[in-house]
Amino acid sequence: MEADAVASADLEMIVHGPHGRNKPETRLWLRMLSTTKLITTEIRRRLRSEFSATLPQFDLMAQLYREKDGLRLGELSKRTMVTNGNVTGLVERLETDGFVQRVTPDGDRRVTVAKLTPAGTDLFIAMAAAHEGWLRDIMADVDEAMISSLWLEIGAVKASASNHLSGSAFE
């Protein structure tokens, strides 16, 4: 975790250009990246200390919480950005702990889906509430109006990025 924090702090200091100054877009990007890394590191630390949980576990449970009927492991893997092999390991671990179960839905015996158990649902609700509180804490010095305007402006960056992706849908 400390290595993460050091690297995040450093990241903005990198001057990519040969001329010793970054262009405004690059400067903004390095700041977005270092801020995201700083907050991600903090969330990992709090998940670990308050719930003995990891970020991939939390993300996986968030996906299962959304899908009350459960998700196949391949689908879970796509949505959580962890590889198939890792999803299997994560699900097995959560199953051992009683938070996830694998079931065969009626009518299709070839399919297995993972879903939260009642204990898993309770745990996720507690984690999500804590997560919300951590973010309020992390952004405590930023006033409400700025949080709203940032949300809109980052939306503009996201829309611009979506409009200028180089790859086709088939890439």
Next chain:
Amino acid sequence: MEADAVASADLEMIVHGPHGRNKPETRLWLRMLSTTKLITTEIRRRLRSEFSATLPQFDLMAQLYREKDGLRLGELSKRTMVTNGNVTGLVERLETDGFVQRVTPDGDRRVTVAKLTPAGTDLFIAMAAAHEGWLRDIMADVDEAMISSLWLEIGAVKASASNHLSGSAFE
């Protein structure tokens, strides 16, 4: 790469709270995260297609470019957020390609540092210039004033996050 894009697009849709609505700070955080992932995915794609390079290679070369006298592998590992083992593999690969060399500085035969070769320096300068252009392209629809105000406002989020970290320096 496609899995990344799907997951990024999805990420903002996750409702963490049990009550079906996210608080403003959570909403902002999910948007920051999904935007950062979208742009990171795009940069990975362009590095691969235009330079047959990976993001960890680019990050490692950026660190070496900053330190003309070279860096020890342990230091490189800290600054690039890849583990020691991976840094060794990355450096060996870049050495084979002629972009990095390992040298023993005068006066201390126990120490080995990695540094860019002249070819590595040329390559990094070309990559950094391209990277700058990609970001201009990605943010093409965002006007200059918004890029400046976003830089300031994300700076406020970063400062707030730094002020509210839970861990001590020794954690």
